[in-house]
Amino acid sequence: MQVEIKVPQLSESVSEATLLSWHKQVGETAAEGENLIDVETDKVVLELPAVQSGVLVQILKQAGELVVSGEVIGLLDTTAQATAAPQAGTAAEPVLSPSPRKLAHEAGVDVANVTGSGRGGRITREDVQAVIEQKAAPVAPVPQAAVGGRIEQRVPMTRIRQRIAERLLQSQANAAILTTFNEVNMQPVIDLRNRYKDAFEKKHGIKLGFTSFFVKAAVLALQKFPVVNASVDGTDIVYHGYYDIGVAIGSERGLVVPIIRDADKLSYADIEKQVADFGARAKEGKLTLEELSGGTFSISNGGVFGSMLSTPIINPPQSAILGIHATKDRPVAENGQVVIRPMNYLAVSYDHRIIDGREAVQFLGTIKEALEFPGRALLDL
Template identity: 55%
Template sequence: MLIEVKVPVLSESIADGTLVRWHKKVGEFVRRDENLIDLETDKVVLEIVAPSDGVIKKISKADGALVVSDEVIATIDSEAKASVSGAAAAQDKVPVLVSDSATVHTESADVLLSPAARKLVAEKNIDPTRVAGTGRDHRVTKADIVHYLETRGGGREEVEETVVSSPVERSLPIPESVPSSVVAGQRVEKRVPMSRLRARVAERLKEAQNTAAILTTFNEVNMQPVMSMRKKYKELFEKQHGARLGFMSFFTKAVTEALKQFPVINASVDGKDIVYHGYFDIGIAIGSPRGLVVPILRDVDQMSFADIEKGIAEFGGKAKEGKLSLDDLTGGTFSITNGGTFGSMLSTPILNPPQSAILGMHNIQERAMVENGEVVVLPMMYVALSYDHRIIDGHEAVLFLVAIKNALEDPARLLLEL
């Protein structure tokens, strides 16, 4: 029986996708739910899996092809047996892993690998038993492999070009890394196409600058009360809820309470109309191997501190393994970005359309401050609110940021919803 392999139904905001690379060839046997090829869209990379056990009879779309929802890309014969050539090809693809001591290994049955990690292990000839897994159930993720290669001497740039780059990038005659023996004074250049995600991010950011009247207002927050509460309860919190108590839950809660006071900051522009959203879906900016992504925590006003921390941790794990779904990235009424994790002191974040505002967190630094007529040293953070001045007036933006400041400097307000 012939079974068609089709592109999954994409969301309305995504018109098409690019097939990255086939993991199987015509004549090879595949198992149900085995990943056949990765589909790169403007937002995420999706795995297209085999709908049934069988042998690949035909591949209709090659690597790098542009495809749309529900388009047929291959055919599987569920009753056929693998051909001799296909079986040989499949045998050739079984990863033979060579350790640093030149001992040959096969993938250990007790080592759990994510799909991206498995592919990288095969391409780089790595013994997975030598890599410490940080994923769920000690699963080895792509990030773990990248870290292993870096500590062993391999470069991140080489890894990302092998796994993350588009098929067009692979076809270019570009050296994987700049030779270490470059003659002094030699000027080396390297040109690579943008990934679909990077191109889409660039397009949306430029759209925001061209469309919205972006203005940024600043304030500073004394983080001592939050830090003291976190230090006092973090061990009990983790023991009780199975999640670490970080700063993001405090900021997310503070933002939600402030949005309730100033609904226009939770609104968006649609033509000549202002759309007020009666729900609070907060986007949390997260770095991933493919670039910046903003997954959405939905109905944050109904979430506890533990729910928020667990949600952010789950998104972080998904982002590292390239498992974020379209639903995870769709929607949102407000965003939070934390440049402080990279040491940023101050910045002016750009809006995430069609949202009308975004909060920027920054590095915490001890500074001399005047408190009750005395100079004291306090852990301070600058916060920035970029907003669309077309619908948000300056006094609303300033008062919104002050409301966040007041909530963080007196965290009891968050618990009492004051």
């Protein structure tokens, strides 16, 4: 019996996807649950596993082609016998996860020529990167043009990079973006974290980072200023009665913003676990479309890369975003004295169409107060 291989259901915000390399060729056997091909959307890379065991008898869509939800891209025969099984002494298909596979695809590296250094011969990102560097040394892996002895390379944008560019332009074109700044003394949060981090990790099985403090402070400020949690729909303002916080994470494929749903109902431990899970799966390209969709407010932490100050761009259709930066010891005036404190510059970019400057400044001031007096937030004061 022949079974159709179909593109998985994409989210409403994703109209099409790109097929990456097939992991099976016509005539080869695929076990139930074995990945046949990766499908790249503008948000994630999805694996398309075989729904039943069988032989791949026809490929209808080739790697690099655009596809839509439910489109048939191949046929699997559950009763046929394999005709292209590896010959004696020939290695089976390389074992690798979506992250190194994606890197190999973008760099034009044939994984059949990569020697895996991982357990059981698994190909790691480092293995692929080593091949890329070897290829780049004598000859560039992409088409080059030499004009007057000066070299240029033209490389197509990935779908996610195209989508990022599109959304950034959309944000700047459709919103009246303004940014306000403040600074926060992080010493109280640092002291609180140092005092309880060991007990926290022992009880919850996760390290106590700083992200949960920023998320909790943002939720407190959003509750006080609901318009910052709102969005524009035509000539209407949509006030959201929930707090879905997007946390920007840099990955090899580009910036992704998974959503912490109902952040106001989560504990510090719940938030830290979600952020750690998002970070790990972002590296492997395993975040789901649902996890990357929606959100009422976002937080971007450029401080992890050393940024001291920036103006973050709103993630539409949201109306504001909080930018966090590197915490550095700086001299500040305190009670008439010059003292050294671990300071962090905070930035809030907001849509001036619905958020006034006064509200934005007070919103950021509320975040500052929640971080400088964390005990008040914990005691709901």
